[in-house]
Amino acid sequence: MKISVIGTGYVGLVTGTCLAETGNEVICVDIDKAKVEKMRNGEVPIYEPHLDVIFERNIKANRLRFTTSLEEGLDHGEIIFLALPTPEDEDGSADLSYVLNVSEEIGKKIKGYKVIVDKSTVPVGTAEKVQEIIAKNATCEFDVVSNPEFLREGFAVDDFLKPERIIVGSSSEKATDLMKKLYAPFVRSGNPIIVMDEKSAELTKYAANSFLATKITFMNEIANYCEKVGADVDLVRAGMGSDSRIGKRFLFPGIGYGGSCFPKDVKALRKAGKDRDYDFKILSSVIEINSAQKTILLPKIEEYFNNNLYGKTIAVWGLAFKPETDDIREAPSIDMMEGLLSKGAKLQVFDPEAIPNIQKRFGDKLIYAESMYAATENADALLICTEWSIFRTPDYEKLKKQLINPVVFDGRNLYNVNDMEAEGFTYVSVGRKSVNL
Numbered sequence: 380m381k382i383s384v385i386g387t388g389y390v391g392l393v394t395g396t397c398l399a400e401t402g403n404e405v406i407c408v409d410i411d412k413a414k415v416e417k418m419r420n421g422e423v424p425i426y427e428p429h430l431d432v433i434f435e436r437n438i439k440a441n442r443l444r445f446t447t448s449l450e451e452g453l454d455h456g457e458i459i460f461l462a463l464p465t466p467e468d469e470d471g472s473a474d475l476s477y478v479l480n481v482s483e484e485i486g487k488k489i490k491g492y493k494v495i496v497d498k499s500t501v502p503v504g505t506a507e508k509v510q511e512i513i514a515k516n517a518t519c520e521f522d523v524v525s526n527p528e529f530l531r532e533g534f535a536v537d538d539f540l541k542p543e544r545i546i547v548g549s550s551s552e553k554a555t556d557l558m559k560k561l562y563a564p565f566v567r568s569g570n571p572i573i574v575m576d577e578k579s580a581e582l583t584k585y586a587a588n589s590f591l592a593t594k595i596t597f598m599n600e601i602a603n604y605c606e607k608v609g610a611d612v613d614l615v616r617a618g619m620g621s622d623s624r625i626g627k628r629f630l631f632p633g634i635g636y637g638g639s640c641f642p643k644d645v646k647a648l649r650k651a652g653k654d655r656d657y658d659f660k661i662l663s664s665v666i667e668i669n670s671a672q673k674t675i676l677l678p679k680i681e682e683y684f685n686n687n688l689y690g691k692t693i694a695v696w697g698l699a700f701k702p703e704t705d706d707i708r709e710a711p712s713i714d715m716m717e718g719l720l721s722k723g724a725k726l727q728v729f730d731p732e733a734i735p736n737i738q739k740r741f742g743d744k745l746i747y748a749e750s751m752y753a754a755t756e757n758a759d760a761l762l763i764c765t766e767w768s769i770f771r772t773p774d775y776e777k778l779k780k781q782l783i784n785p786v787v788f789d790g791r792n793l794y795n796v797n798d799m800e801a802e803g804f805t806y807v808s809v810g811r812k813s814v815n816l
């Protein structure tokens with residue numbers, strides 16, 4: 380089939396590449412000329428495991444092309460995906476300007492039947508708005524489908540190729556049939572394509588993200604309470620998670636959730652509720668708790684250094700909002716680093732992929748280390764913000780020699796508390812006892 384994807388970011392590029400992989404002819408459109416140039420030169424503009432291999436394969440096979448011309452994209456595809464940003468607006472709502480502006484252009488430019496598929500995360504009623512906007516100018520038939528995306532950064536290719544479910548929100552039989560045909564290769568394992576109305580599809584996405592953010596936040600509260608009463612959140616988590624009604628996943632406490640989705644989507648659902656006189660009290664709590672959780676280790680670090688961080692050097696391992704991505708949007712590391720800098724600390728930071736993005740934001744306020752051990756060299760303490768695999772089994776002897784004080788503040792509970800105690804580290808994590816303090 381002929382497919383066009385408008386917006387070639389994390390979602391658009393993965394969608395376009397994976398759809399090319401199953402034999403479709405795909406054109407990806409982006410407004411960012413430099414990005415399009417890079418992709419034309421065979422360069423993947425983001426860090427996403429396994430994407431490079433299928434990207435290269437499909438470009439070579441001429442099934443995957445890139446352009447800055449919306450017109451070219453609209454002429455090519457019978458199915459047009461919108462994978463455009465929907466960032467947080469000042470009042471917490473989703474900024475729909477990218478989606479609605481492109482929809483206006485679509486109405487003016489389409490020449491034959493098209494299925495316009497909204498893959499961006501958008502509030503209930505957006506498909507209806509898009510339909511109306513296109514209809515103002517369109518001279519041909521078209522359908523609008525809501526098809527929210529559930530991929531996770533770091534696992535995006537796998538999530539797209541083997542989705543647990545695909546949601547298709549549509550009231551058009553013709554468009555639904557086309558979507559089922561397009562997605563047939565991805566649901567061979569028996570996972571369902573769930574067809575529903577557009578509004579329910581739009582809400583499914585916000586409900587899923589808000590539920591997951593709530594699940595994490597609940598565990599963070601349990602972790603904080605564990606510290607008060609001397610319980611161990613790892614054990615509580617194992618005990619709770621073995622109940623299949625609760626499940627083992629997304630129960631990991633730490634310094635809060637970040638990323639390009641949970642923070643903005645939880646706020647957008649709360650705001651959408653408010654607009655309909657519905658007060659999502661639970662979401663307000665989640666937002667408030669997560670915001671505090673991001674800097675929960677800050678007072679503990681200050682206390683360790685007798686409330687004087689001035690001139691202290693703190694090594695920071697992990698800057699991305701989670702492992703296996705270079706994305707730093709709403710990363711808890713940012714809140715922690717801003718807090719530490721404001722107290723006069725010097726920061727030697729390392730991340731396997733996210734340094735260029737952090738550098739754009741912090742400039743020369745940070746010392747950028749070339750390796751995890753270069754970051755800990757002569758540092759007064761180590762802070763861990765992201766659980767990259769390479770941090771999981773460090774050379775403890777080397778670490779102890781490098782650090783001025785053998786102290787680790789671990790925002791992701793990477794190490795066994797008893798092992799750290801035996802190794803002689805002062806070790807402070809989340810929801811577990813602190814040792815050698």
Ligand SMILES: NC(=O)c1ccc[n+]([C@@H]2O[C@H](COP(=O)([O-])OP(=O)(O)OC[C@H]3O[C@@H](n4cnc5c(N)ncnc54)[C@H](O)[C@@H]3O)[C@@H](O)[C@H]2O)c1
Pocket residue numbers: 385386387388389390391408409410411414462463464465477481498499500501528529530531532639640
């Ligand atoms: N990142 C994720 O993991 C993820 C997962 C599921 C859903 N989503 C949702 O998908 C949407 C896109 O997210 P993303 O992370 O891919 O965003 P992104 O910022 O990585 O990419 C968006 C792309 O759109 C381009 N763009 C902006 N205006 C354009 C225009 N007028 N024409 C063509 N291209 C234009 C930008 O240059 C950019 O490359 C959002 O609604 C997001 O909430 C994201």
Ligand SMILES: O=c1ccn([C@@H]2O[C@H](COP(=O)(O)OP(=O)(O)O[C@H]3O[C@H](CO)[C@@H](O)[C@H](O)[C@H]3O)[C@@H](O)[C@H]2O)c(=O)[nH]1
Pocket residue numbers: 500528529530531532533588591595628629630631632633634635636637638639640641700701
């Ligand atoms: O037990 C857990 C699991 C996650 N996190 C944090 O939660 C955030 C989000 O993690 P994750 O969901 O793995 O990453 P995203 O790539 O943001 O993916 C989420 O957001 C996407 C965009 O909407 C959705 O498509 C995905 O289904 C949804 O998982 C990160 O900061 C994680 O560190 C925790 O603190 N504890």
